[in-house]
Amino acid sequence: MERSEQVRLLHNMMRVRRMEELCAELYTQEKIRGFLHLYSGEEAVVTGVMSLLKPRDNVMATYRDHAHALLKGVSARVILAEMYGKAEGCCQGRGGSMHLISEKDRFYGGNAIVAAGIPQAVGLALASKRLHEDRHTVCFFGEGAMAEGVFHEAMNMASLWKIPILFCCENNFYAMGTALDRSQAQTNLLKKAEAHNVETASADGMSVLDVLEKTNQALNFVKDKGQPFFLECKTYRFRSHSMFDPDLYRKKVEINKWKERDPIESFKKYLMDEHLIIQSDVLHLEKKVEDEMQDAMEFAERGTLAPVEELEKNLYENDL
Amino acid sequence: MERSEQVRLLHNMMRVRRMEELCAELYTQEKIRGFLHLYSGEEAVVTGVMSLLKPRDNVMATYRDHAHALLKGVSARVILAEMYGKAEGCCQGRGGSMHLISEKDRFYGGNAIVAAGIPQAVGLALASKRLHEDRHTVCFFGEGAMAEGVFHEAMNMASLWKIPILFCCENNFYAMGTALDRSQAQTNLLKKAEAHNVETASADGMSVLDVLEKTNQALNFVKDKGQPFFLECKTYRFRSHSMFDPDLYRKKVEINKWKERDPIESFKKYLMDEHLIIQSDVLHLEKKVEDEMQDAMEFAERGTLAPVEELEKNLYENDL
């Protein structure tokens, strides 16, 4: 891999992290409201996967969606403006944190009903296949979503009908406060995909390079065979489930153990060890990230409120 | 196995078959209306499983439920009366063919929403476990039901919470007109149970002795380990899905191939070959079955109509 590409991976992970930490601050300042689910700790997953996607590809994510929106090409400006509830946000303030949608970036959300996006992503992939469009479709979800029946329904049909889609499970071992082994009898998640004859692999979700490599193989499979693929990425969220969550259910030692494997720090160290970057490169990236996020925040601050008169607009294409 | 027990198996299969064939006649005479799903061809499954159950055990079935009701102890009289829509039926004519329910026989139906009964049966088993009642719970469903999400949800929880229940899949290879391999990507059904860490076995659903043996092992496992078990019985329905169905989707040769393995004829032959019964025994059984069904039919014919004034009764325990 090119050095520039590796630096880009680091940069993107840093962007994701910084945006999330900024959101946390803005939430305590009550600039952002509602539910807020942060992605800190899981950056390697989204970064590794997205680095292989093009603007023309389809992505479906969950309520924990800031990172996915950002790396799919939605600017930090419109993301933050959305969370501020401003008219300049990608959904003009109607969606908020859990519902980032940007059709022009083929980023389809942002769905706050766990697992509901999974069949919908299969449908997007079906449309691309039928319309002979050259695009990938990637669907992200947590391991918790795999307990929902509709996960299985969607996997079965994707497999049965040979629909080219990459299912990317962000296995962070918790669904809110419920640990995987307290909610699923079979903790080997690959078995659930195999139950529908879907090809699988598991990646180290704390290593951006491993995620990237496994994603590459997976996408090639999807493209060559025209069939779905299930990729599990084992990762961990460093923060609580949402800003509402007192995080009573995880042991400090467990959290710390995972934090030692911080995907950004470890990748940074790797790049330095390999002499691909030096400290000043890191500082440079940090500055760039900071500038981007400050600019985004100012943009959101400056934003306007969507007029209340338009509240009932867009319920239908032709307003009644 | 005792001879008398073997004869009882034959007798029960014959009862099931005769009742179904009688229903078909009564349907063409418009004595029975609505949807009517017959079980002819699958007798070995219900007979093998039920022969090991006691009145105190719980059974949940589907809309294809006459056989299950009969062998769980509901009399042919009240079953037929129910299908006639008479007040003497087990549901006083409110349920009909698809909704036979007899609480005193711990036969919980009779559910015409495919797969809806599966979690409910898990709940029945949970109650028995918590209340320290000494009973088995058996849940019957078709292979088509395994595509419904709630099947997976229920399997996962039964396994996770170690709920003692026997899942009995009547795999007749079709869900209405849709063949298994046209609706499920993974046709090895055991894999779907394994996806939830549930113990499994597969039985020859055309052989009552094989079903009985596998059921015996399964029930012992359930009882000893206090865990669920998934038993697949491969079988075939000799008739169309329901009396509405023109059966356009199955080849004659396929149907005939399975009919050659008629569970009643083959078991009869086996008993004769082993000199356990002779032709006159069969005639005697036929007579007994015929008498039972004629009596039931006459009972249903004589039955009365539930008074219309009571139409709104029983919506709540204390009518409003």
Add this chain to the structure above:
Amino acid sequence: MKMTYREALKEGLKTALENDPRVFLIGEDIGAYGGTYAVTKDFLKIYGPEKIMDAPLSEAGFTGIALGAAIGGLRPVVEIMTVNFSLLALDQIINSAAIYRHMSAGQISVPLIIRMTTGGGRQLAAQHSNSFEGWLAHIPGIKILTPGTVEDARSSLHFALKENDPVLIFEHALLLNRSEEVGEKPLLLNPFKALVRKSGDALTVITYGGMLPKCLEAAGESEKVEVIDLRSLRPLDDETIFNSIKKTHRALIVDEGWRSGSLSAEMSARIMENSFYDLDAPVERLCRKEIPVPYARHLEEAAIPGVEDIKNKIQEMLS
């Protein structure tokens, strides 16, 4: 020429499949089986498995897939076999399909069509006999068509395909075998307008779907009774109703659904809000008894309004 409601649905589906390459059908047993109510008989042979997708028993899943395909540029037409099974797919319909356009500030269009068989009257008992169309009309973001005539059954899909939003079409099982005299070509009457099916001057009977023929039969030749067919339950065309009541000063709503909190309630409330001073008497409602529908024929008949019940009610209101 004569055409049945079933043939009309068939024609609508064929026209859609033949005129728009983006259209495909998806649902349980629409292909090899030929459709539970034989509406799509032979379609699989004619159009092939890409256009006629036999789905597994996965109502939420295939509705969700169709939803995604609609966003992705196709024009899926879902068949949910019986209205009761739609409960399994309501999350996809209400929590997703109905909100995407508004929540995304107009970015996302969901041209998703869902057809389902509705209604009682065939002794199918409590789990196959509901009339949920009026209840679902509560949900903003979807449109609801309830063709009550062969002509409307013929064109509902045509109009649904013109929408870029989710449209649910409820086809009443008891109408399938009804036949009507129709022209060579469909008339294509805008389905979002209510129609006065029979005029009269002393009582407005408001109805739709499976109850329409019953109301027309009950009204008979009476010059007093006006019968209005709503045709669309969302949006509701109240203008036509209010205008009629200006003339008749009395209204009866006949709705196959349960009474409480139903479409009949909405209609009644709107009439009060808009036509209070036109009314000579309170608006009345005739609905299904508030119980699960029983199997036995005499009980089912007692539970669902029949022609006699409607006649009696009309008589009562006119005297």
Add this chain to the structure above:
Amino acid sequence: MKMTYREALKEGLKTALENDPRVFLIGEDIGAYGGTYAVTKDFLKIYGPEKIMDAPLSEAGFTGIALGAAIGGLRPVVEIMTVNFSLLALDQIINSAAIYRHMSAGQISVPLIIRMTTGGGRQLAAQHSNSFEGWLAHIPGIKILTPGTVEDARSSLHFALKENDPVLIFEHALLLNRSEEVGEKPLLLNPFKALVRKSGDALTVITYGGMLPKCLEAAGESEKVEVIDLRSLRPLDDETIFNSIKKTHRALIVDEGWRSGSLSAEMSARIMENSFYDLDAPVERLCRKEIPVPYARHLEEAAIPGVEDIKNKIQEMLS
């Protein structure tokens, strides 16, 4: 003493768990997490995993399991985290729980209790802010409680457990932190009776749940405004309403749900049917705007009736 709505719910649950060995709670994150809204905080430690069952993300599945357990002799209390997720479980509730007693001619009892958090007002946007309680009141076979006061929150479970039929309890998220002066012991007021929360002589305001405090605030000290709290949406206690209207001759229904085909429509229709000649003016309704609730605060506030909206409407109707 002072007690919050949350504490009242907690007390109700604890009392149930301690007094009836058949009672257990099941739902997502009620245990280790402590309940999304902290209602069941510490319960897992106190009562153990058999009584406090943390369920996987499987709303249909665990509702179905609870249903079966209820038939089998236990007294499950399901928690569905947010009303929107109940759509995933509606098949179990409507196609099974609501019909079993009637369809089995009284053989099967389903003493299933389902609690859920309802309502908007917390900027949670379109998929977490609905008010489906009025819509679900359409379904016969279930009962629906909507405690709008701390006292009612305290006793709703007590009464639900006395029923041998499915009871849905809707707890409004915005009420959780409200506190009221209450006595040592719960008053245990029959929840199926509506209550006049404030009397007045010129306008009856009918409401329930999260809108109750708003209506009371809007009514203020006015001697003209009577405020009635429905408390139960199924059954509906219309007698109390009709009696009030005999006095006031005017009525306004304030309902957080969408307007069309809602509980507000039902209430309005019933008033017309029963009190038509008592009315001096048409019954009016104040409801949520018919759109998915937007995230931005100013838009959400514009979508859901607030105290000012209610005040204005009252003023308008009184002048």
